[in-house]
Amino acid sequence: MERSIISASAPAGRGTDNLRSANLSRILTLLHRSGPLSRADLTRLTGFNRSTVGALATDLAAMGLAYETDPPAGRVGRPSPLVHPNERVAAVVVHPDVDAVTVGLVGLGGRVHRRVRHDTVSPPSVDETVSITRAVLAGMAPDLAAMDRIAGVGVAVPGLTRTSDGQVLLAPHLGWRNEPLAAPLAQALALPVFAGNDATLGSVAETLFGAAVDTENTVYLNGSASGIGGGIIVAGTPLRGADGYAGELGHTQVNSAGASCHCGRRGCLETEVNLARLLDALNLDRADQDTLDAAMAEPRNDSVNAEVDRQLDQLAVALTNFVNIFNPDAIVLGGFLGTLFAANPERLTGAVAAEAVAGLGERVQLRRAALRSELLLVGAAELAFAPVLAAPHPA
Structure with a gap:
């Protein structure tokens, strides 16, 4: 089932280029949310013809966003390669809470590569959240180096958060009010940062990958x-x-x-x-x-x-x-x-x-x-993946 849960604007343009971008987006989004699919499955799900699906899969592989493997042995009919989302295209994810800041690395397809919980003695400030995130990521350097691309940073905030600019209007348990969060994180990490309410992102994650699919x-x-x-x-x-x-x-x-x-x-x-x-x-x-x-x-x-x-x-x-x-x-x-x-x-x-x-x-x-302790990380990653899914492009 295809769903439009978190989306980004499609790129400006007309004609063939815009149509190709939309078709690439549809294929990549299917792979991200459904896991590996054969070219035959993609043909059936999209209504595209086989040659179009083959060309799009090849394009996504050239961009480093997907890869193909041989079909499983014993399948009846004409073999059709399996197309996978590239799980080494990843998002850094952050979840500040009153007792800890959790930092993770999530790949396309919702795969959690790494999760580190840094306990705090009191609710962290925005500055402390930024510092802790930067320190944890320094310790995760080998994991980051193993990725093909970092799409950006997604932050799950326990409070009212404006997704357009990552401003936290009110997170009462953290003591945050009208706090810019995305901007200082982006400056510290040199990556695009997107922030949203943690429960909303949890609902997105369970709808796409968990108990509510x-x-x-x-x-x-x-x-x-x-x-x-x-x-x-x-x-x-x-x-x-x-x-x-x-x-x-x-x-x-x-x-x-x-x-x-x-x-x-x-x-x-x-x-x-x-x-x-x-x-x-x-x-x-x-x-x-x-x-x-x-x-x-x-x-x-x-x-x-x-x-x-x-x-x-x-x-x-x-x-x-x-x-x-x-x-x-x-x-x-x-x-x-x-x-x-x-x-x-x-x-x-x-x-x-x-x-x-x-x-x-x-x-x-x-x-x-169903996602248990990985829930908010997977949800936050959707914020960072949205632009890539909407307009696939090479790194």
């Missing part, structure tokens, strides 16, 4: 140390809102008598369903996704189970509202929300099925995000 209408929720954010995919397209900030689902009220939230309200989803409370129950100071999953896989005592069930019940209130409002095919839960769901899936599924109107809760599928 087969759905057109999806609500995605990501839970991290910074709180809970969301993304809504409607008919295959992200819901952005009038100012581009749709998806602040973490500020849905689930408990009118709950804890105060930094937004000024009480009982928001992200104050009641909270990673810090879960870590307290587990006697952990901090944990990345993999560490949290491992801790929750161990036998749990009554206090941990009680906290898990309390949070699941509050999460069910929010999910029921989202089912009633958006009528999605699926709700995908990422970050620590996926860990919570996996701890007692029947409790959450049963509550949503029972409480949503008109039987909608029985039809919606609750799914854990």
Whole structure:
């Protein structure tokens, strides 16, 4: 299934050159999002004739964006070479959070080559994020040297971020307000930098490569140390809102008598369903996704189970509202929300099925995000890949 989730403007021009660029874009985008495809598959999916597909595959290989291998042995019919996206065309990805800055390297096709988490003692400033990113990349020099091309840098920010210029309008848990982020990173790294909201990018990643590849209408929720954010995919397209900030689902009220939230309200989803409370129950100071999953896989005592069930019940209130409002095919839960769901899936599924109107809760599928700890990195990479996919060109 082809989707237009993140796009860049096509190059100016007319006639044959513009048509060729559009055709190259379509082939490369298919390879990026579907993985290796035979020339016969590409012919079927695009409607182009075989000679056109062959010429386009050859052009992409000459640009260093794709390569071909012999078809698998034993296939019936005329052999057709497999065309692969070049996974050594990569994006640097960055995810600042309240307790760490994670830096990674992601290749075309969503392949994560490297991921480094740099723990911090307090929420990093923009300057600290830039410094940490530069230092981590220095340590990743051999990995970077092994790539054929670095397309740019994608940053997943836990806050309201203007994608047009990478300005962070508000990231309350980081203490950022009206902070330029893309510009200082670009200057420090000498690469183009693109930034977006982390939950929105997570929804893009799961839609293209993960648990929502087969759905057109999806609500995605990501839970991290910074709180809970969301993304809504409607008919295959992200819901952005009038100012581009749709998806602040973490500020849905689930408990009118709950804890105060930094937004000024009480009982928001992200104050009641909270990673810090879960870590307290587990006697952990901090944990990345993999560490949290491992801790929750161990036998749990009554206090941990009680906290898990309390949070699941509050999460069910929010999910029921989202089912009633958006009528999605699926709700995908990422970050620590996926860990919570996996701890007692029947409790959450049963509550949503029972409480949503008109039987909608029985039809919606609750799914854990498939990309797990790589989720936000893969999503952020899409920002850097968008210009290359829109207008393929040699390095």
